[in-house]
Amino acid sequence: MNIGDKVRLLRAKEQGVVSRFLPGDMIEIEIEDGFRIPVMRSELVPVSPLESERLLKTSTFAPQKTVEPKAPTILSNQGIYLAFLAINDREYTLHLINNTDWDFAYVLGEESAGAGGGVQFRGVHSGLLKPKAQQKMNDLYVHATFEDWPTFVVQGLWFRAGKSTLRAPLVKRFKARATTFFKTKTTLPVLNLPGFLTQLDAEPEQPQPLSPSSNRMPQAQPKRISPEELKAEMFTSRSETESVSIDRPTSVVDLHIETLLPTGTGNRNPAELLKLQLDTFEKTLENAIASGMSDITFIHGLGSGSLRSELHKRLGKHPNVKFFEDAQKQKFGYGATKVTLK
Incomplete structure (x- = not known):
């Protein structure tokens, strides 16, 4: 049984999705309306693939809210975001938002320090985001361990039916910084809820011209935020x-x-x-x-x-x-x- 699997309770009518594993052979599942409940592993059974497909269409876990576009004459080519939504005063959910007019096939993972000082990659989610859609990831990110949050890595390919310009794959890394993260509260695209946002596909500017040299001077240390x-x-x-x-x-x-x-x-x-x-x-x-x-x-x-x-x-x-x-x-x-x- 893995995170994201669809399950049913043996002694109740609820169905849900595995959101994380808890100590003591307990499993947390997310049922309808977004509620999360702890359940003994022995009280859960996997849902068959056919039932799983039907459950995914009706469950509120990881919804994709899609808006049918009106055949625009000018395509929206930019608007891939990582968004953090506070669900209480301790935890955030992570969302990937596609606010463009392209299909976006993605892989999202985390990079963190591994044994021996190397970098360890952990896959979190993969899938296809339709235009003007969002995907909620499985993990919760805790406010108290903000400084230990991993570097998020998003890799993606662009697709649009018919004639279009070939676009290079998107590969972006994002590390949340305390000095800026909590100052960027805004209304999240597609979700229309307040949260914290970073854009992954902003176009880089042109380099500046070259000139002659000079020297340096000491700089004050950056201010720390409690x-x-x-x-x-x-x-x-x-x-x-x-x-x-x-x-x-x-x-x-x-x-x-x-x-x-x-x-x-x-x-x-x-x-x-x-x-x-x-x-x-x-x-x-x-x-x-x-x-x-x-x-x-x-x-x-x-x-x-x-x-x-x-x-x-x-x-x-x-x-x-x-x-x-x-x-x-x-x-x-x-x-x-x-x-x-x-």
Whole structure:
């Protein structure tokens, strides 16, 4: 018996879907109306495939709410989201939302630290999302263990009947960050319920042009947010919460002063100019992490080498950086660093 299997109670009329396994040979099942109840394993029997198909059509577990499109003249090509819906003050359900006009065949999994420091992948769900539909996943994510939530990995293929442009497969990773996650409460597409949302298929911007180099300056540590503040933010009504958007940076970011201040340095002294460079680096790196980018390249130039050394020092200590390396040596020499994010 596995998570997602359809089952029937031996001594009652209820039917449901296995949602998780509990201690003491107990199993939690989700019955109609979304209620979850614990049941002894010995009190459950699997539902036959034919009954399972009929149960899936009538059960409220993992519904796909589909809206028939009106043959639009302009297709909606973007709108694949991961959404987290609070079901109480402790737990969230995870949803995959397809707000496009394409069929989306997907695989969703989790990456977490494995034995020996490696990365372990666990498959969670797979299926086909029709246009303007959503799929609820089986697992619950607990607020108290937010910092230990895994990196979510979504892989998908696009399909639309008839003539259309061939689209590249979607492969995206998302790691929830406390500094941004609880500030993005909004109305979830398709579900029309308040929740927390991240878009997986946003188009990247064009890289910035290359310029000469400069140096660096120390930067203050990011502010830490307590669990109490996070919980208070989660239950703040949407009308009281300011709309906060994360600017997804370009894949290549130029840190030269000539690019950051194209109209001139004004009355800024050298210390202020160096601080501007490092402030830009820190902010851009955090936005790249929060928006789920897999990598980003910083152009710092050669110069005296102090800016490159400081960036490498900070990247080496950053908990969300997988590794970094000199990027595109034939184009930038040793004046650029590519950062791969966890």
